[in-house]
Amino acid sequence: MQTKDEFYVGxxxxxxxxxxxxxxxxxxxxALVLLSLASVLVWEQSDYANGTFELGKLSEVEGVLRVRPVxxxxxxxxxxxxxxxxxxxxxxxxxxxxxxxxxxxxxxxEHGDLMGKVVRLEGTLIYHDGKSLLExxxxxxxxxxxxxxxxxxxxxxxxxxxxxxxxxxxxxKCYFGVMKPGEGKPHRSCAxxxxxxxxxxxxxxxxxxxxxxxxxLGANGQAINQEVLPVVGEQIQLEGQVEEQDEWKILKxxxxxxxxxxxxxxxxxxxxxxxxxGWKE
Amino acid sequence: MAVKYASILWNRxxxxxxxxxxxxxxxxxxxxxxxxxxxxxxxxxxxxIIRSTASLAFTMLHIILIIGPLSRLDVRFLPLLYNRRHxxxxxxxxxxxxxxxxxxLFHNFGDxxxxxxxxxxxxxYASISQYPFQTLxxxxxxxxxxxxxxxxxxxxxxxxxxxxxxxxxLVYVAYGLIVMHVVLGVLQQETSPVLAGAxxxxxxxxxGTHLAAAITENRREEVHSATAENFVKVCKVEDIxxxxxxxxxxRSENIAIxxxxxxxSAINNVCKHQNGPLGEGKIIDGCVTCPWHGxxxxxxxxxxxPPFTEKVTTYSTKVEDGYVYVNPEPFPEGTAVxxxxxxxxxx
Ligand code: HEM
Ligand code: FES
Numbered sequence: 345m346q347t348k349d350e351f352y353v354g355x356x357x358x359x360x361x362x363x364x365x366x367x368x369x370x371x372x373x374x375a376l377v378l379l380s381l382a383s384v385l386v387w388e389q390s391d392y393a394n395g396t397f398e399l400g401k402l403s404e405v406e407g408v409l410r411v412r413p414v415x416x417x418x419x420x421x422x423x424x425x426x427x428x429x430x431x432x433x434x435x436x437x438x439x440x441x442x443x444x445x446x447x448x449x450x451x452x453x454e455h456g457d458l459m460g461k462v463v464r465l466e467g468t469l470i471y472h473d474g475k476s477l478l479e480x481x482x483x484x485x486x487x488x489x490x491x492x493x494x495x496x497x498x499x500x501x502x503x504x505x506x507x508x509x510x511x512x513x514x515x516x517k518c519y520f521g522v523m524k525p526g527e528g529k530p531h532r533s534c535a536x537x538x539x540x541x542x543x544x545x546x547x548x549x550x551x552x553x554x555x556x557x558x559x560x561l562g563a564n565g566q567a568i569n570q571e572v573l574p575v576v577g578e579q580i581q582l583e584g585q586v587e588e589q590d591e592w593k594i595l596k597x598x599x600x601x602x603x604x605x606x607x608x609x610x611x612x613x614x615x616x617x618x619x620x621x622g623w624k625e
Numbered sequence: 626m627a628v629k630y631a632s633i634l635w636n637r638x639x640x641x642x643x644x645x646x647x648x649x650x651x652x653x654x655x656x657x658x659x660x661x662x663x664x665x666x667x668x669x670x671x672x673x674i675i676r677s678t679a680s681l682a683f684t685m686l687h688i689i690l691i692i693g694p695l696s697r698l699d700v701r702f703l704p705l706l707y708n709r710r711h712x713x714x715x716x717x718x719x720x721x722x723x724x725x726x727x728x729x730l731f732h733n734f735g736d737x738x739x740x741x742x743x744x745x746x747x748x749x750y751a752s753i754s755q756y757p758f759q760t761l762x763x764x765x766x767x768x769x770x771x772x773x774x775x776x777x778x779x780x781x782x783x784x785x786x787x788x789x790x791x792x793x794x795l796v797y798v799a800y801g802l803i804v805m806h807v808v809l810g811v812l813q814q815e816t817s818p819v820l821a822g823a824x825x826x827x828x829x830x831x832x833g834t835h836l837a838a839a840i841t842e843n844r845r846e847e848v849h850s851a852t853a854e855n856f857v858k859v860c861k862v863e864d865i866x867x868x869x870x871x872x873x874x875x876r877s878e879n880i881a882i883x884x885x886x887x888x889x890s891a892i893n894n895v896c897k898h899q900n901g902p903l904g905e906g907k908i909i910d911g912c913v914t915c916p917w918h919g920x921x922x923x924x925x926x927x928x929x930x931p932p933f934t935e936k937v938t939t940y941s942t943k944v945e946d947g948y949v950y951v952n953p954e955p956f957p958e959g960t961a962v963x964x965x966x967x968x969x970x971x972x
Pocket of ligand 1: 530531672675676677679680682683686720721723724725727728731743759761762763764765766769803806807810811
C-alpha cells in the first residue's frame with residue numbers, strides 16, 4: 345500500500361522519485377516503440393510510381409494542337425538516325441481538377457481556330473511511363489503564340505479494330521505524376537473529381553507485365569466522363585473500337601455503354617519502368 | 626470561479642510533460658519523414674504530410690486511450706493522466722493537418738465544393754470494399770474538434786460534468802471511426818499484412834487494457850453480508866492504510882472508506898470533476914484529494930473546502946470488534962456525518 349509521500353497529485357510541482365523513475369522508463373520505452381513503429385509503417389508501404397510533376401516550374405512547349413476529341417499537342421523532339429522527326433504527343437489539361445477544353449475555347453475565341461496550327465503554350469510538365477501531359481497552369485493565359493506550318497501536321501488516327509479491355513479507370517493528371525499514390529482506393533474520390541471536371545479518363549490495362557493506357561471516349565468521340573464516374577478506380581471491362589494517334593491509344597466505347605465490374609483485383613500493380621521516347625525521366 | 630481555474634497552474638511537471646510529448650512527436654516525425662525520403666524518394670510533399678500526420682495522430686490516439694486504464698492498473702501512470710488534455714488537443718491539431726491536406730489535395734480545385742465532394746465523390750455507401758472511407762475520417766475529426774474545443778475546465782463547469790463526460794466518451798466513437806477509416810481506406814491499397822497487423826495490434830492494446838482495468842476493479846466488488854441496521858461489514862480496521870481508503874461497491878453504491886486521525890469516514894468514490902476515483906486518492910491536509918486532478922473533499926461531509934462548491938454523498942460508518950462497517954444508504958451530497966472513532970487498541 346502506498347505511503348503518504350509517494351502520493352502524487354497533478355498540481356504538485358514535482359512528482360515523487362518513484363513516479364519520476366517509472367515515467368522516465370516509460371518515456372524511453374515509448375520512444376523505442378515509436379521509433380520502430382514509424383520505421384515499420386514506412387518500410388511496409390509499397391513504393392510510389394516515379395512520375396514527375398514539375399511543380400513550380402513553367403516550361404514552354406511548341407507543337408501542333410489537336411483540339412478535338414481530346415486536346416493534345418504534338419511536339420517535335422528531334423530526329424532519329426534516319427533523319428525522321430520524332431514526336432511526343434502531350435495531353436493537355438487545365439489547372440486543378442479540370443479538362444483543357446474550356447481554356448482552349450477561350451484561346452480560340454481570342455486567336456481564332458487553333459486546330460492543326462503550331463501553337464506555343466506555357467505550363468507545368470507531368471511525365472511518367474513514356475507519357476507526357478502539360479498542365480495549363482495559367483489556363484487560357486498559357487497561350488503564347490500560334491502559326492501555320494505546312495511541314496507540321498496532325499497524323500490521321502490509325503484504326504486498330506475492336507478490342508475488349510480489362511483495367512482500371514484513372515485520371516491521367518494524378519496518375520502520371522501529380523499525386524502519389526495516384527490510383528487505387530484512397531485516390532478514388534480524387535479521380536472521380538478530376539474526371540467529373542473534364543479531365544479525359546484513361547483506362548490502364550496490364551497484360552503480361554505490359555502496361556497500356558487508353559483514353560476513353562464514346563463511340564462518336566464524345567466525352568463520356570459522367571458515364572464512367574461510378575466505376576472510377578475499380579477493375580472493369582470495356583469494349584469498343586481502338587484507334588491510335590502517336591503514343592496515345594483511344595478506346596471508343598460501344599454504345600450503349602457496357603461496363604462490367606471484375607471482382608477482386610485481377611491486375612497486380614505491375615512495376616512500370618518501360619522507358620520510351622519522352623522527357624528525361 | 627476564477628479561483629478554481631487558478632488552482633490548476635502551469636508548473637514544472639506540466640512543462641516536462643509537454644516537453645516529453647513534443648520530443649516524442651518530433652522523433653516520430655523525423656524517423657517517418659526521413660525514412661520515406663530515403664526509401665521512397667518519389668513521394669510528393671502532399672503525400673508525405675498526409676501520411677506522416679495521419680500515422681502520428683492515430684498512434685497518439687492509442688496512447689491517449691490506454692493512459693486511463695493503465696493508471697487504474699498502476700498508480701505510477703497517474704501523472705500521465707493528469708494533463709492528458711494537452712495530448713488530446715495536440716492530437717486533434719495533428720489530425721486536422723491530415724484532414725485539411727487530404728481534403729485540399731483530393732477534393733479541392735474541382736467542379737464541386739470541397740466539403741460536399743468528401744461525401745459525394747464516391748457514392749458506394751452500400752459497398753464495404755469500395756466504401757467512401759474519407760467520410761469516416763471526417764466525422765472522427767468533427768468529434769475530435771468538439772472535444773478539443775471543450776477541453777478547458779470552463780466547459781466542464783458550464784456543460785455540467787455529466788454532459789461533458791458523455792461528450793468526451795465520444796472519443797471511443799472517434800477511435801472506431803478512425804479504425805474503419807484506415808481499414809476501408811489505405812489498407813485496401815497497402816495490402817501488407819504487417820500494416821493490417823499493426824492496426825489489429827493497436828485495437829487489441831486498447832481493448833485489452835480496458836478489459837484488464839475493468840477486471841481488476843470488479844475484483845473489489847466483493848459481496849458483503851448485510852447485518853442489522855443495514856450496516857455492511859467491510860474489512861478489518863488495519864486493512865486500511867492511514868490516510869488511504871478502501872473502495873467497496875454495495876448495492877451499486879461506489880463507496881470510498883477513509884481512515885485518518887483515528888477515525889473512519891465514508892464518501893462516494895466518484896469525483897465531481899471528471900469521475901476520478903477518490904478512493905485511490907489520499908488525505909492531504911485533512912482533505913480527501915482526488916488522484917486525477919487534485920480536487921479536495923472533507924472526509925466527514927464530502928464537501929470541497931470553501932470557496933469550492935463540489936459535494937459528494939456521504940455514508941455512516943461504525944467500528945466494532947476491530948471491523949469497519951458502512952451503511953450503503955447514501956446521505957444527500959454534502960451531509961455531515963459523525964466519523965466512527967477507532968477504539969485505541971485498534972489504531
Ligand atoms: C476530413 C477528414 C479526413 C479526410 C478527408 C481523410 C482522408 C484520408 C485519405 C484520403 C487517406 C489516404 C491517404 C493515403 O493514401 O495515403 C487517409 C488515410 C489515413 N487517415 Fe485520414 N482523413 C481524415 C481524417 C482523419 C482523422 C481525424 C484521422 C485520425 C487519426 C485519420 C487517420 C488516417 C490514417 C491513420 C490514415 C492511414 C495512413 C495514410 O495513408 O495516410 N484521418 N485519410
Ligand atoms: S477527476 Fe479531476 S480531480 Fe477528480
